[in-house]
Amino acid sequence: MDEHQLMDQKVLRKSRARPNSDGRREQIVNAALQVMISEGVYHATTRKIAEAAGVNVATLHYHFHDKEEIILSVMGVLASSYRSTLEERFAQPQPLHDRIEDLLSFIWSEIERAPGEQLVLQEMTLYVLRIPQAAHLAAEKEHEIKQLYTDSLARSSDVGAEDAPRIAELSNYIYACFVGILNQWLATRDTPLLLKTIAQLVRAAQNMAQAD
Structure with a gap:
């Protein structure tokens, strides 16, 4: 079983008893994402999500136990979308040195x-950390997104199975640094600074990869 499928499986296990023959789950998840984008995760109540999805609250709770389960499903949808996009973009062989720069640019x-x-x-991470019974979702989200970096770098033409530990370390470094860069940009929208910092991160990651 691939690690990057874990989040999708958790969603399925938690909601196994919820039928989806009419596509209601996807309808609710898509509506939830739009409500969260427009109003924020904290203000995205199940009632607002139900209204945006065109269903009543009882129907929403028939498909999802609570808001936290909806959040988990939204995380899964976003991660799956990013995974497909990255796999399509980086389908061709490429040296690790070039892959690092192109990955961050893309x-x-x-x-x-x-x-x-x-x-x-980012809001989802902070939201679930405030809820003891849902705090594990933050770690799952971090693992899932970081795994996308790992998988993309691991498919470089000069990387083999024996390089898995150093690729995991490199991915963690790139991801941790990039999250900080992204949060700074979300707060300031200073794109020139972001591009300059990304270029610095690329060089540092390439040097780290070469040193290994």
């Missing part, structure tokens, strides 16, 4: 295209 282009989704992901 991720930034996707963020620039849909910044609201990135803000929602």
